[in-house]
Amino acid sequence: MNNPAVFCSVIPPHILDRLAQHEDPAVYGPARRTLEHDAQLRTQRRITTVRGAAAPTGSPSDKPDRTIYDAGHQETLPGTKVHAESDQPSNDATVNRAHAGLGATFELYLKAYGRHSIDDSGLPLVASVHYGEKYDNAFWNGEQMVFGDGDGELFLDFTLPVDVIGHELTHGVTQYTANLDYFGQSGALNESVSDVFGTLIKQYALGQSADRADWLIGAGLLGPNVHGEALRSMKAPGTAYDDPQLGKDPQPGTMEDYVRTSRDNGGVHINSGIPNHAFYLLATALGGNAWERAGKIWYATLTGGELDKDAQFADFARLTAATARSLYGEGDEIQAVLKAWSQVGVPAT
Missing domain, CATH: 3.10.170.10 (Elastase; domain 1)
Incomplete structure:
Protein backbone atom coordinates (compact mmCIF):
# COMPACT_ATOMS: atom_id res chain seq x y z
CA MET A 1 0.00 0.00 0.00
CA THR A 177 -7.44 -0.98 -0.15
CA ALA A 178 -8.11 -0.06 -3.80
CA ASN A 179 -5.98 3.14 -3.52
CA LEU A 180 -7.93 4.70 -6.40
CA ASP A 181 -5.98 7.26 -8.43
CA TYR A 182 -7.13 10.76 -7.54
CA PHE A 183 -7.84 11.97 -11.06
CA GLY A 184 -10.74 11.84 -13.51
CA GLN A 185 -13.28 9.04 -13.06
CA SER A 186 -11.14 7.01 -10.64
CA GLY A 187 -10.74 10.17 -8.54
CA ALA A 188 -14.48 10.80 -8.68
CA LEU A 189 -15.00 7.19 -7.54
CA ASN A 190 -12.54 7.85 -4.69
CA GLU A 191 -14.63 10.87 -3.64
CA SER A 192 -17.92 9.03 -4.12
CA VAL A 193 -16.84 6.06 -2.00
CA SER A 194 -16.08 8.56 0.79
CA ASP A 195 -19.53 10.12 0.41
CA VAL A 196 -21.20 6.70 0.39
CA PHE A 197 -19.56 5.52 3.60
CA GLY A 198 -19.82 9.00 5.13
CA THR A 199 -23.60 8.88 4.75
CA LEU A 200 -23.74 5.24 5.90
CA ILE A 201 -21.82 6.20 9.06
CA LYS A 202 -24.39 8.95 9.72
CA GLN A 203 -27.35 6.65 8.99
CA TYR A 204 -25.91 3.88 11.20
CA ALA A 205 -25.28 6.31 14.08
CA LEU A 206 -28.83 7.69 13.80
CA GLY A 207 -30.46 4.30 13.20
CA GLN A 208 -32.01 5.56 9.96
CA SER A 209 -33.31 3.32 7.21
CA ALA A 210 -32.69 4.30 3.58
CA ASP A 211 -36.14 5.87 3.18
CA ARG A 212 -35.72 8.07 6.28
CA ALA A 213 -32.20 9.36 5.56
CA ASP A 214 -31.64 12.82 4.06
CA TRP A 215 -28.82 11.61 1.72
CA LEU A 216 -27.03 14.93 2.21
CA ILE A 217 -23.28 15.29 2.77
CA GLY A 218 -22.31 18.04 5.21
CA ALA A 219 -25.76 19.08 6.43
CA GLY A 220 -25.26 21.51 9.32
CA LEU A 221 -21.91 22.78 8.00
CA LEU A 222 -23.15 25.81 6.05
CA GLY A 223 -23.66 29.10 7.89
CA PRO A 224 -27.18 30.33 8.74
CA ASN A 225 -27.28 32.89 5.90
CA VAL A 226 -26.11 30.53 3.15
CA HIS A 227 -28.79 29.47 0.64
CA GLY A 228 -28.26 25.74 0.80
CA GLU A 229 -28.65 22.67 2.95
CA ALA A 230 -25.35 20.81 2.51
CA LEU A 231 -22.22 20.36 0.37
CA ARG A 232 -23.72 17.60 -1.79
CA SER A 233 -26.94 15.68 -2.28
CA MET A 234 -26.81 12.02 -3.26
CA LYS A 235 -30.57 11.98 -3.76
CA ALA A 236 -30.59 14.97 -6.13
CA PRO A 237 -27.07 15.95 -7.24
CA GLY A 238 -26.86 19.61 -8.20
CA THR A 239 -29.41 20.82 -5.63
CA ALA A 240 -27.39 21.02 -2.38
CA TYR A 241 -26.84 24.80 -2.55
CA ASP A 242 -27.57 27.78 -4.77
CA ASP A 243 -26.04 30.80 -3.11
CA PRO A 244 -24.86 34.23 -4.32
CA GLN A 245 -21.47 33.65 -2.67
CA LEU A 246 -20.92 29.89 -2.97
CA GLY A 247 -22.46 29.65 -6.44
CA LYS A 248 -24.69 26.78 -7.58
CA ASP A 249 -23.99 23.12 -6.85
CA PRO A 250 -22.44 21.86 -10.15
CA GLN A 251 -22.82 18.10 -9.55
CA PRO A 252 -24.40 16.03 -12.34
CA GLY A 253 -26.56 13.02 -11.49
CA THR A 254 -26.14 11.19 -14.81
CA MET A 255 -23.49 10.68 -17.51
CA GLU A 256 -25.52 12.91 -19.82
CA ASP A 257 -24.27 15.90 -17.80
CA TYR A 258 -20.74 14.61 -17.09
CA VAL A 259 -18.42 17.61 -16.60
CA ARG A 260 -15.13 17.64 -18.50
CA THR A 261 -12.67 19.95 -16.76
CA SER A 262 -8.97 20.18 -15.92
CA ARG A 263 -9.74 21.77 -12.54
CA ASP A 264 -10.05 19.77 -9.30
CA ASN A 265 -8.03 16.81 -10.66
CA GLY A 266 -10.48 16.41 -13.52
CA GLY A 267 -13.62 17.26 -11.56
CA VAL A 268 -13.34 14.63 -8.83
CA HIS A 269 -15.69 16.51 -6.47
CA ILE A 270 -18.16 17.26 -9.29
CA ASN A 271 -18.59 14.01 -11.24
CA SER A 272 -18.71 12.00 -8.00
CA GLY A 273 -22.41 12.93 -8.10
CA ILE A 274 -22.99 10.21 -10.71
CA PRO A 275 -21.82 7.15 -8.71
CA ASN A 276 -23.29 8.82 -5.59
CA HIS A 277 -26.70 8.88 -7.24
CA ALA A 278 -26.34 5.27 -8.39
CA PHE A 279 -25.75 4.20 -4.78
CA TYR A 280 -28.75 6.21 -3.58
CA LEU A 281 -30.95 4.58 -6.24
CA LEU A 282 -29.71 1.11 -5.26
CA ALA A 283 -30.12 1.64 -1.50
CA THR A 284 -33.63 3.07 -1.77
CA ALA A 285 -34.70 0.37 -4.24
CA LEU A 286 -33.56 -2.35 -1.84
CA GLY A 287 -35.01 -0.55 1.20
CA GLY A 288 -34.17 -1.29 4.82
CA ASN A 289 -30.79 -0.20 6.14
CA ALA A 290 -28.48 1.07 3.41
CA TRP A 291 -25.35 -0.17 5.20
CA GLU A 292 -26.59 -3.75 4.89
CA ARG A 293 -27.10 -5.03 1.34
CA ALA A 294 -26.18 -1.93 -0.68
CA GLY A 295 -23.29 -1.06 1.64
CA LYS A 296 -21.94 -4.61 1.63
CA ILE A 297 -21.87 -4.64 -2.18
CA TRP A 298 -19.90 -1.36 -2.26
CA TYR A 299 -17.57 -2.39 0.58
CA ALA A 300 -16.77 -5.79 -0.96
CA THR A 301 -16.12 -4.11 -4.32
CA LEU A 302 -13.75 -1.56 -2.75
CA THR A 303 -11.82 -4.10 -0.68
CA GLY A 304 -12.01 -7.25 -2.82
CA GLY A 305 -8.73 -6.76 -4.69
CA GLU A 306 -10.30 -6.69 -8.17
CA LEU A 307 -10.69 -2.90 -8.44
CA ASP A 308 -7.84 -1.32 -10.44
CA LYS A 309 -6.34 1.96 -9.23
CA ASP A 310 -7.40 3.68 -12.46
CA ALA A 311 -10.91 2.15 -12.57
CA GLN A 312 -13.51 4.07 -14.57
CA PHE A 313 -17.20 4.31 -13.65
CA ALA A 314 -18.09 1.39 -15.95
CA ASP A 315 -15.36 -0.79 -14.38
CA PHE A 316 -16.70 -0.08 -10.90
CA ALA A 317 -20.29 -0.65 -12.05
CA ARG A 318 -19.44 -4.05 -13.57
CA LEU A 319 -17.63 -5.09 -10.40
CA THR A 320 -20.56 -4.06 -8.17
CA ALA A 321 -22.82 -6.22 -10.35
CA ALA A 322 -20.41 -9.18 -10.06
CA THR A 323 -20.18 -8.61 -6.30
CA ALA A 324 -23.97 -8.48 -5.93
CA ARG A 325 -24.25 -11.77 -7.82
CA SER A 326 -21.56 -13.49 -5.72
CA LEU A 327 -23.04 -12.22 -2.43
CA TYR A 328 -26.75 -12.63 -3.18
CA GLY A 329 -27.17 -14.75 -6.31
CA GLU A 330 -29.73 -13.90 -8.99
CA GLY A 331 -32.12 -12.05 -6.66
CA ASP A 332 -33.40 -8.52 -6.20
CA GLU A 333 -29.91 -7.22 -5.44
CA ILE A 334 -28.33 -7.84 -8.84
CA GLN A 335 -31.38 -6.45 -10.64
CA ALA A 336 -31.33 -3.33 -8.44
CA VAL A 337 -27.62 -2.79 -9.08
CA LEU A 338 -28.03 -3.07 -12.86
CA LYS A 339 -31.04 -0.75 -12.83
CA ALA A 340 -29.32 1.89 -10.64
CA TRP A 341 -26.31 2.14 -12.96
CA SER A 342 -28.57 2.14 -16.00
CA GLN A 343 -30.53 5.09 -14.55
CA VAL A 344 -27.35 7.18 -14.28
CA GLY A 345 -26.16 6.15 -17.76
CA VAL A 346 -23.25 3.89 -16.79
CA PRO A 347 -23.09 0.41 -18.39
CA ALA A 348 -22.77 -2.32 -15.75
CA THR A 349 -22.69 -5.39 -18.00
Whole structure:
Protein backbone atom coordinates (compact mmCIF):
# COMPACT_ATOMS: atom_id res chain seq x y z
CA MET A 1 0.00 0.00 0.00
CA ASN A 2 1.27 3.48 -0.88
CA ASN A 3 0.25 6.75 0.60
CA PRO A 4 -2.02 8.55 -1.85
CA ALA A 5 -0.31 11.20 -3.97
CA VAL A 6 -2.95 13.61 -2.82
CA PHE A 7 -4.33 15.48 0.08
CA CYS A 8 -8.06 14.74 0.44
CA SER A 9 -10.24 17.59 1.71
CA VAL A 10 -14.00 17.93 1.99
CA ILE A 11 -14.61 21.42 0.57
CA PRO A 12 -14.24 21.28 -3.24
CA PRO A 13 -11.82 23.76 -4.85
CA HIS A 14 -14.59 25.17 -7.07
CA ILE A 15 -16.33 26.61 -3.98
CA LEU A 16 -13.13 28.11 -2.56
CA ASP A 17 -12.11 29.47 -6.00
CA ARG A 18 -15.39 31.35 -6.26
CA LEU A 19 -15.16 32.74 -2.72
CA ALA A 20 -11.56 33.83 -3.35
CA GLN A 21 -12.82 36.15 -6.14
CA HIS A 22 -15.28 37.93 -3.81
CA GLU A 23 -14.87 41.68 -3.18
CA ASP A 24 -15.44 41.43 0.59
CA PRO A 25 -12.19 40.69 2.51
CA ALA A 26 -14.22 38.83 5.16
CA VAL A 27 -15.23 36.38 2.40
CA TYR A 28 -12.12 36.23 0.22
CA GLY A 29 -9.60 36.27 3.10
CA PRO A 30 -10.38 32.84 4.62
CA ALA A 31 -10.96 31.32 1.15
CA ARG A 32 -7.60 32.51 -0.24
CA ARG A 33 -5.74 31.37 2.88
CA THR A 34 -7.44 27.97 2.70
CA LEU A 35 -6.63 27.59 -1.02
CA GLU A 36 -2.97 28.55 -0.53
CA HIS A 37 -2.66 26.20 2.42
CA ASP A 38 -4.32 23.30 0.56
CA ALA A 39 -2.12 23.78 -2.53
CA GLN A 40 0.97 23.65 -0.31
CA LEU A 41 -0.21 20.45 1.39
CA ARG A 42 -0.99 18.81 -1.96
CA THR A 43 2.61 19.45 -3.02
CA GLN A 44 3.93 17.97 0.24
CA ARG A 45 1.73 14.88 -0.22
CA ARG A 46 3.16 14.28 -3.71
CA ILE A 47 6.70 14.42 -2.31
CA THR A 48 6.01 12.07 0.61
CA THR A 49 4.09 9.70 -1.63
CA VAL A 50 7.23 8.60 -3.43
CA ARG A 51 8.48 7.08 -0.18
CA GLY A 52 5.32 5.02 0.29
CA ALA A 53 3.96 3.81 3.64
CA ALA A 54 4.67 0.86 5.85
CA ALA A 55 2.30 -2.10 5.82
CA PRO A 56 -0.16 -2.26 8.74
CA THR A 57 1.42 -3.75 11.86
CA GLY A 58 -1.19 -3.13 14.58
CA SER A 59 -3.12 -5.69 16.58
CA PRO A 60 -6.85 -5.55 15.74
CA SER A 61 -9.19 -4.73 18.61
CA ASP A 62 -12.94 -4.29 18.81
CA LYS A 63 -12.33 -0.99 20.64
CA PRO A 64 -11.15 2.21 18.98
CA ASP A 65 -7.92 3.93 20.06
CA ARG A 66 -8.62 7.65 19.64
CA THR A 67 -6.40 10.64 20.43
CA ILE A 68 -7.43 14.26 19.88
CA TYR A 69 -4.94 17.13 19.61
CA ASP A 70 -5.57 20.89 19.68
CA ALA A 71 -3.64 22.73 16.95
CA GLY A 72 -4.32 26.04 18.74
CA HIS A 73 -5.14 27.83 15.46
CA GLN A 74 -1.64 27.08 14.19
CA GLU A 75 -0.79 24.90 11.18
CA THR A 76 1.69 22.61 12.89
CA LEU A 77 0.52 19.03 13.38
CA PRO A 78 -0.55 17.36 15.48
CA GLY A 79 -0.61 20.12 18.16
CA THR A 80 -1.12 19.65 21.90
CA LYS A 81 -2.64 16.37 23.08
CA VAL A 82 -5.95 17.18 24.81
CA HIS A 83 -7.94 13.92 24.86
CA ALA A 84 -7.11 10.22 25.04
CA GLU A 85 -9.38 7.21 24.60
CA SER A 86 -10.01 6.70 28.33
CA ASP A 87 -10.54 10.38 29.22
CA GLN A 88 -13.82 11.84 30.43
CA PRO A 89 -15.64 14.19 28.01
CA SER A 90 -13.82 17.46 27.40
CA ASN A 91 -15.10 20.97 28.14
CA ASP A 92 -14.46 21.65 24.45
CA ALA A 93 -17.45 20.53 22.35
CA THR A 94 -15.27 20.37 19.21
CA VAL A 95 -12.96 17.84 20.88
CA ASN A 96 -15.97 15.74 21.94
CA ARG A 97 -17.48 15.80 18.44
CA ALA A 98 -14.18 14.76 16.86
CA HIS A 99 -13.86 11.90 19.39
CA ALA A 100 -17.46 10.79 18.74
CA GLY A 101 -17.09 11.02 14.94
CA LEU A 102 -13.95 8.87 14.95
CA GLY A 103 -15.86 6.39 17.11
CA ALA A 104 -18.93 6.36 14.84
CA THR A 105 -16.68 5.62 11.86
CA PHE A 106 -14.84 2.83 13.68
CA GLU A 107 -18.20 1.37 14.78
CA LEU A 108 -19.80 1.22 11.32
CA TYR A 109 -16.76 -0.43 9.74
CA LEU A 110 -16.45 -2.96 12.58
CA LYS A 111 -20.12 -3.84 13.08
CA ALA A 112 -21.27 -3.79 9.46
CA TYR A 113 -18.15 -5.08 7.66
CA GLY A 114 -15.89 -6.66 10.31
CA ARG A 115 -13.14 -4.13 9.57
CA HIS A 116 -10.80 -3.21 12.42
CA SER A 117 -10.15 0.51 11.98
CA ILE A 118 -9.02 2.26 8.80
CA ASP A 119 -6.28 -0.23 7.87
CA ASP A 120 -8.12 -3.33 9.20
CA SER A 121 -5.21 -3.80 11.63
CA GLY A 122 -6.33 -1.57 14.50
CA LEU A 123 -4.80 1.71 13.29
CA PRO A 124 -5.04 4.30 16.12
CA LEU A 125 -7.33 7.17 15.09
CA VAL A 126 -5.75 10.59 15.47
CA ALA A 127 -7.39 13.97 14.90
CA SER A 128 -6.34 17.59 15.32
CA VAL A 129 -8.98 20.28 15.92
CA HIS A 130 -8.87 24.11 15.85
CA TYR A 131 -6.46 23.97 12.91
CA GLY A 132 -5.37 27.25 11.33
CA GLU A 133 -7.07 30.63 11.42
CA LYS A 134 -10.68 30.53 10.13
CA TYR A 135 -9.62 27.49 8.11
CA ASP A 136 -12.51 26.46 5.83
CA ASN A 137 -11.80 22.76 5.43
CA ALA A 138 -11.23 19.34 6.98
CA PHE A 139 -8.80 16.82 5.56
CA TRP A 140 -7.18 13.40 5.80
CA ASN A 141 -3.42 13.72 5.21
CA GLY A 142 -2.64 10.02 4.86
CA GLU A 143 -2.06 9.61 8.60
CA GLN A 144 -4.62 11.62 10.57
CA MET A 145 -7.76 13.78 10.47
CA VAL A 146 -7.53 17.57 10.65
CA PHE A 147 -10.45 19.95 11.31
CA GLY A 148 -10.72 23.68 10.76
CA ASP A 149 -13.16 25.80 12.76
CA GLY A 150 -14.58 27.43 9.62
CA ASP A 151 -14.96 31.18 9.20
CA GLY A 152 -18.19 31.27 11.23
CA GLU A 153 -20.17 32.90 8.40
CA LEU A 154 -20.16 30.60 5.36
CA PHE A 155 -18.80 27.49 7.06
CA LEU A 156 -19.22 26.44 10.68
CA ASP A 157 -17.07 24.04 12.72
CA PHE A 158 -16.01 21.08 10.56
CA THR A 159 -16.62 18.56 13.35
CA LEU A 160 -20.38 19.29 13.25
CA PRO A 161 -21.42 16.81 10.50
CA VAL A 162 -20.46 13.23 11.39
CA ASP A 163 -20.64 12.29 7.70
CA VAL A 164 -17.80 14.74 6.94
CA ILE A 165 -15.66 12.92 9.52
CA GLY A 166 -16.66 9.56 8.05
CA HIS A 167 -16.02 10.85 4.52
CA GLU A 168 -12.46 11.91 5.30
CA LEU A 169 -11.58 8.75 7.25
CA THR A 170 -12.91 6.67 4.35
CA HIS A 171 -10.20 8.22 2.17
CA GLY A 172 -7.92 6.30 4.53
CA VAL A 173 -9.85 3.06 3.95
CA THR A 174 -9.53 3.58 0.18
CA GLN A 175 -5.83 4.34 0.64
CA TYR A 176 -5.32 0.98 2.38
CA THR A 177 -7.44 -0.98 -0.15
CA ALA A 178 -8.11 -0.06 -3.80
CA ASN A 179 -5.98 3.14 -3.52
CA LEU A 180 -7.93 4.70 -6.40
CA ASP A 181 -5.98 7.26 -8.43
CA TYR A 182 -7.13 10.76 -7.54
CA PHE A 183 -7.84 11.97 -11.06
CA GLY A 184 -10.74 11.84 -13.51
CA GLN A 185 -13.28 9.04 -13.06
CA SER A 186 -11.14 7.01 -10.64
CA GLY A 187 -10.74 10.17 -8.54
CA ALA A 188 -14.48 10.80 -8.68
CA LEU A 189 -15.00 7.19 -7.54
CA ASN A 190 -12.54 7.85 -4.69
CA GLU A 191 -14.63 10.87 -3.64
CA SER A 192 -17.92 9.03 -4.12
CA VAL A 193 -16.84 6.06 -2.00
CA SER A 194 -16.08 8.56 0.79
CA ASP A 195 -19.53 10.12 0.41
CA VAL A 196 -21.20 6.70 0.39
CA PHE A 197 -19.56 5.52 3.60
CA GLY A 198 -19.82 9.00 5.13
CA THR A 199 -23.60 8.88 4.75
CA LEU A 200 -23.74 5.24 5.90
CA ILE A 201 -21.82 6.20 9.06
CA LYS A 202 -24.39 8.95 9.72
CA GLN A 203 -27.35 6.65 8.99
CA TYR A 204 -25.91 3.88 11.20
CA ALA A 205 -25.28 6.31 14.08
CA LEU A 206 -28.83 7.69 13.80
CA GLY A 207 -30.46 4.30 13.20
CA GLN A 208 -32.01 5.56 9.96
CA SER A 209 -33.31 3.32 7.21
CA ALA A 210 -32.69 4.30 3.58
CA ASP A 211 -36.14 5.87 3.18
CA ARG A 212 -35.72 8.07 6.28
CA ALA A 213 -32.20 9.36 5.56
CA ASP A 214 -31.64 12.82 4.06
CA TRP A 215 -28.82 11.61 1.72
CA LEU A 216 -27.03 14.93 2.21
CA ILE A 217 -23.28 15.29 2.77
CA GLY A 218 -22.31 18.04 5.21
CA ALA A 219 -25.76 19.08 6.43
CA GLY A 220 -25.26 21.51 9.32
CA LEU A 221 -21.91 22.78 8.00
CA LEU A 222 -23.15 25.81 6.05
CA GLY A 223 -23.66 29.10 7.89
CA PRO A 224 -27.18 30.33 8.74
CA ASN A 225 -27.28 32.89 5.90
CA VAL A 226 -26.11 30.53 3.15
CA HIS A 227 -28.79 29.47 0.64
CA GLY A 228 -28.26 25.74 0.80
CA GLU A 229 -28.65 22.67 2.95
CA ALA A 230 -25.35 20.81 2.51
CA LEU A 231 -22.22 20.36 0.37
CA ARG A 232 -23.72 17.60 -1.79
CA SER A 233 -26.94 15.68 -2.28
CA MET A 234 -26.81 12.02 -3.26
CA LYS A 235 -30.57 11.98 -3.76
CA ALA A 236 -30.59 14.97 -6.13
CA PRO A 237 -27.07 15.95 -7.24
CA GLY A 238 -26.86 19.61 -8.20
CA THR A 239 -29.41 20.82 -5.63
CA ALA A 240 -27.39 21.02 -2.38
CA TYR A 241 -26.84 24.80 -2.55
CA ASP A 242 -27.57 27.78 -4.77
CA ASP A 243 -26.04 30.80 -3.11
CA PRO A 244 -24.86 34.23 -4.32
CA GLN A 245 -21.47 33.65 -2.67
CA LEU A 246 -20.92 29.89 -2.97
CA GLY A 247 -22.46 29.65 -6.44
CA LYS A 248 -24.69 26.78 -7.58
CA ASP A 249 -23.99 23.12 -6.85
CA PRO A 250 -22.44 21.86 -10.15
CA GLN A 251 -22.82 18.10 -9.55
CA PRO A 252 -24.40 16.03 -12.34
CA GLY A 253 -26.56 13.02 -11.49
CA THR A 254 -26.14 11.19 -14.81
CA MET A 255 -23.49 10.68 -17.51
CA GLU A 256 -25.52 12.91 -19.82
CA ASP A 257 -24.27 15.90 -17.80
CA TYR A 258 -20.74 14.61 -17.09
CA VAL A 259 -18.42 17.61 -16.60
CA ARG A 260 -15.13 17.64 -18.50
CA THR A 261 -12.67 19.95 -16.76
CA SER A 262 -8.97 20.18 -15.92
CA ARG A 263 -9.74 21.77 -12.54
CA ASP A 264 -10.05 19.77 -9.30
CA ASN A 265 -8.03 16.81 -10.66
CA GLY A 266 -10.48 16.41 -13.52
CA GLY A 267 -13.62 17.26 -11.56
CA VAL A 268 -13.34 14.63 -8.83
CA HIS A 269 -15.69 16.51 -6.47
CA ILE A 270 -18.16 17.26 -9.29
CA ASN A 271 -18.59 14.01 -11.24
CA SER A 272 -18.71 12.00 -8.00
CA GLY A 273 -22.41 12.93 -8.10
CA ILE A 274 -22.99 10.21 -10.71
CA PRO A 275 -21.82 7.15 -8.71
CA ASN A 276 -23.29 8.82 -5.59
CA HIS A 277 -26.70 8.88 -7.24
CA ALA A 278 -26.34 5.27 -8.39
CA PHE A 279 -25.75 4.20 -4.78
CA TYR A 280 -28.75 6.21 -3.58
CA LEU A 281 -30.95 4.58 -6.24
CA LEU A 282 -29.71 1.11 -5.26
CA ALA A 283 -30.12 1.64 -1.50
CA THR A 284 -33.63 3.07 -1.77
CA ALA A 285 -34.70 0.37 -4.24
CA LEU A 286 -33.56 -2.35 -1.84
CA GLY A 287 -35.01 -0.55 1.20
CA GLY A 288 -34.17 -1.29 4.82
CA ASN A 289 -30.79 -0.20 6.14
CA ALA A 290 -28.48 1.07 3.41
CA TRP A 291 -25.35 -0.17 5.20
CA GLU A 292 -26.59 -3.75 4.89
CA ARG A 293 -27.10 -5.03 1.34
CA ALA A 294 -26.18 -1.93 -0.68
CA GLY A 295 -23.29 -1.06 1.64
CA LYS A 296 -21.94 -4.61 1.63
CA ILE A 297 -21.87 -4.64 -2.18
CA TRP A 298 -19.90 -1.36 -2.26
CA TYR A 299 -17.57 -2.39 0.58
CA ALA A 300 -16.77 -5.79 -0.96
CA THR A 301 -16.12 -4.11 -4.32
CA LEU A 302 -13.75 -1.56 -2.75
CA THR A 303 -11.82 -4.10 -0.68
CA GLY A 304 -12.01 -7.25 -2.82
CA GLY A 305 -8.73 -6.76 -4.69
CA GLU A 306 -10.30 -6.69 -8.17
CA LEU A 307 -10.69 -2.90 -8.44
CA ASP A 308 -7.84 -1.32 -10.44
CA LYS A 309 -6.34 1.96 -9.23
CA ASP A 310 -7.40 3.68 -12.46
CA ALA A 311 -10.91 2.15 -12.57
CA GLN A 312 -13.51 4.07 -14.57
CA PHE A 313 -17.20 4.31 -13.65
CA ALA A 314 -18.09 1.39 -15.95
CA ASP A 315 -15.36 -0.79 -14.38
CA PHE A 316 -16.70 -0.08 -10.90
CA ALA A 317 -20.29 -0.65 -12.05
CA ARG A 318 -19.44 -4.05 -13.57
CA LEU A 319 -17.63 -5.09 -10.40
CA THR A 320 -20.56 -4.06 -8.17
CA ALA A 321 -22.82 -6.22 -10.35
CA ALA A 322 -20.41 -9.18 -10.06
CA THR A 323 -20.18 -8.61 -6.30
CA ALA A 324 -23.97 -8.48 -5.93
CA ARG A 325 -24.25 -11.77 -7.82
CA SER A 326 -21.56 -13.49 -5.72
CA LEU A 327 -23.04 -12.22 -2.43
CA TYR A 328 -26.75 -12.63 -3.18
CA GLY A 329 -27.17 -14.75 -6.31
CA GLU A 330 -29.73 -13.90 -8.99
CA GLY A 331 -32.12 -12.05 -6.66
CA ASP A 332 -33.40 -8.52 -6.20
CA GLU A 333 -29.91 -7.22 -5.44
CA ILE A 334 -28.33 -7.84 -8.84
CA GLN A 335 -31.38 -6.45 -10.64
CA ALA A 336 -31.33 -3.33 -8.44
CA VAL A 337 -27.62 -2.79 -9.08
CA LEU A 338 -28.03 -3.07 -12.86
CA LYS A 339 -31.04 -0.75 -12.83
CA ALA A 340 -29.32 1.89 -10.64
CA TRP A 341 -26.31 2.14 -12.96
CA SER A 342 -28.57 2.14 -16.00
CA GLN A 343 -30.53 5.09 -14.55
CA VAL A 344 -27.35 7.18 -14.28
CA GLY A 345 -26.16 6.15 -17.76
CA VAL A 346 -23.25 3.89 -16.79
CA PRO A 347 -23.09 0.41 -18.39
CA ALA A 348 -22.77 -2.32 -15.75
CA THR A 349 -22.69 -5.39 -18.00
